[in-house]
Amino acid sequence: MTRTQGRELADARSSNKVDVVVIGAGLAGLTAARELVAAGKTVAVLEARDRVGGRLLNHDLGDGQVTEIGGQFVGPTQDHILALAQEVGVATYKATVPGDSVYVHNGAAKRFSGSTPPDLLALPDAAIAMARISQIVKTLPPDAPWKAPRASELDGMTYETWLRKLEVTGGGVDLMNIFLNSAYGSEARDASALFSLWYVSTFGDETHPGTVERGTGTEGGAQESRFVGGSQLITIRMAEELDGRVYLSAPVRRISQDATGCTVVSDAGDWRAEQVIVAVPPVLASRIVWDPLLPPQQDQLFQRLPFGTLMKCEAVYDKPFWRSEGLSGMGLLRDGSPIRSMFDNTPPDGGPGVLMGFLGGKEWRAWAHRPARERRGAVLRCFAKVVGPQAFDTTDYIEQDWTAEQWTQGGPTSIAAPGVLTDLGEWLGRPFGRVHWAGAETSPYWNGFMDGAVRSGRRAAAELLDRG
Amino acid sequence: MTRTQGRELADARSSNKVDVVVIGAGLAGLTAARELVAAGKTVAVLEARDRVGGRLLNHDLGDGQVTEIGGQFVGPTQDHILALAQEVGVATYKATVPGDSVYVHNGAAKRFSGSTPPDLLALPDAAIAMARISQIVKTLPPDAPWKAPRASELDGMTYETWLRKLEVTGGGVDLMNIFLNSAYGSEARDASALFSLWYVSTFGDETHPGTVERGTGTEGGAQESRFVGGSQLITIRMAEELDGRVYLSAPVRRISQDATGCTVVSDAGDWRAEQVIVAVPPVLASRIVWDPLLPPQQDQLFQRLPFGTLMKCEAVYDKPFWRSEGLSGMGLLRDGSPIRSMFDNTPPDGGPGVLMGFLGGKEWRAWAHRPARERRGAVLRCFAKVVGPQAFDTTDYIEQDWTAEQWTQGGPTSIAAPGVLTDLGEWLGRPFGRVHWAGAETSPYWNGFMDGAVRSGRRAAAELLDRG
16 A cells, blocks of 8 residues: 555545634634634644644643743734733733832843843844834835835845944944844844844734834833733633644645545545635644645745744742842843843733743754753853852753754744745735634734734635625 | 555565665766776665756757857866766866847846946945855854854844845846856845854855855856856766766665665665665655654754755747847846846857757746746746847757756755754754765755765765765
8 A cells, every 4th residue: 555545545535524624723713713613614723733732832830830842922002912812811910010120231141121232232222123114114014025116126135234224333233132032033144134123013913003012012012911820821821722623633634626626634534625724834734735736935934934933941949039139030131142132921810939930042953952951051151240140059940942843943923035935925815725824923913913913804704704 | 455565565576686876966966976987885865856967967959059048157176076077077168158138127138248237226225235144154054154253133033134234226136136047046135144144254265255256257266167068967977987887867766774774765776775865955865764764853943944946948949149249148137037147058069059048046936937938928928128139049958947856856056945954954964863964954064056966965875975
């Protein structure tokens, strides 16, 4: 029996029939499934992992406490994820911790309050960049940045080039990279200027145009709040509501379309459906066997939307000792440290203490393959620069390398190099026969964020229902 | 029976055992297999297509004549492909045709001889660019461009940005894009400056440093000669020599490694081998199911090596009518035409006449999904600008869209955006356990060319034999 014959047998014995198969039980897929069930459709959600949540993942700290090692922050204008959380009974709390933040540069750690790091040389550059970003972002349509007046010019250069053309010096670029490092696991040189400016334009909603401050900020920004019980709880609750419709450990290997429907081949059996929603990141979608093949333009686009590289490193302590010293636990490190930004990631009732640092972009590329012990030491030395030597007195240390996860292959989102959006961007969410696309990468608002994922699931479900 | 159980059954009944499985029967894979067989190894070559040759493909013109619709040109310092061709009895002939070439710009078609198009405004810019390229290419080690003195700076910008920083105007960039369009199916803005300059540094060998002229030239350059019987014939001859060791229609779906060897799962059965050579392009390698997973750095690199987009469009005529009018059939079009460069692709004994045009980069992206008839008309109008209205009197018209080929997914080679080579380049050919990598993309000389493919197959075989 050849593999092909095996598949034909599998097709013949397939008895799983639904109106819609949704692939991926992250926020986008579960949201789509929920909408479809509400509209009376029969639905099966096929999830490759043995858990739901996709890029959301809680880590159990014991005693009923969790911390997150995937997406976690929410803020103003992210109304879709906030409303969904409320619907499934997950509350929010303020993520911000009173106290000073710390800026590490030139061998010194300086306390500061507010959101502006005390870097007298780099700040004027950063201010110029911010002003220019604000201007240009207004010209970018969030749903079609390739139609912007200067799209071609902006998509001809990297974001680093664009910044340097403003006479922004190395310091200003460094500050920008501190943000990009966690925001998309990349450096300013890895992404197109058009993509990066468009990304900022998505930090808002239909009535609030995107701003840098809303994307990077804590109070009033995208890092303002967290979810009680951890962000993954929202997906767990949705899966419970979907009551038996979510199939775990069911990686999808092949999607066939014919005149009467789709056949979805997974490790947990085959499904037949009238339509399919693919709610996995572009790079994973491209690794499914497609029959017929994806349109070449869509395949080319997916070839050009690699994931960023991001690891979350978290240290656990008896208590958040830095708080009593007037520190917020937030640190920005511009001294070549592997960790460039870090936050207090302590659960809402104050214990145990957790510090979380992002190891992303080129630092991931330098550190991810080194021995775990060596990396742990380097990360704790970064934490110590911000909160003092007690940083070494951990009760636990957790690393979550999203790039090593088979069913994500990177983090936190997919980014586009120059030329991609202008030439191929319009293929991003374009339905392919009976296949519709969801996922945070397809959203014109909060692209790459939890809110974008929820929006995309709703949009895909509506699009599918609209087609009948 | 689930898919997983099916696979276990397949493993159990597997009786195909060899020393080495080679994946991909293109030039790289077949060369590797040939070397291994010569060294006494048992080998199976698994090829996804029902033919050998990979990106080489002959098109039958009837009466024993062929033209190529894949890779076809060879030139000086490409000694590895030239020696191989000689070994398997495939002769070369001069590809260049006497007569004037034609440059189309500003609504006029101007004849010119030699390699320099008559563009008085753009040429000074092009000359500045060429001089600067020559200087900088000397500083790039072909086997490790990320170690170049200015690697970080050059990998922070697109090639378009680098050209514009030389004060090269739109005309100079257009001329460069005419070349890049066929050379890597992309625009200057799609690739990193470091990648593009390194690519030039690979236009040579161990004793002849790469030059632009050798890469872009006809006489004395990489477009100097063709193979009698078509380039694919070399791979057909090699497959014949390998006598029963090449398995067609055997796409590989999964590669597992354990303490004692590798299991390779294909649609044509499973193989067990001590070592594996993967001789397929990076994007296809990344779509195989890996167990264990690829190292995250290698997966990330493969996520960042998309194919260019390239289609070859060929028109067939009773005879090469343009020759009698003193035309070489070569045309360079800088007027926004879908075809930006074209050549006489007539078989060696002079008939039938064939014109071949490249539809690549952003033109592919604009044209590939339009109706075939509309595209044919547009292409023939380009040909007519160069050889006159007889271009419409075709006896046949052929399109080969490499981007729509399931087992290539683009053409002619893979390119790197900014940031990729410096952060991840060293993972390109790094063996992964029992797996070795071949393919034109892994070669430090003639990267992306036939010669690079042959070199890579030899290198991979030697590396494997060296390990024992």
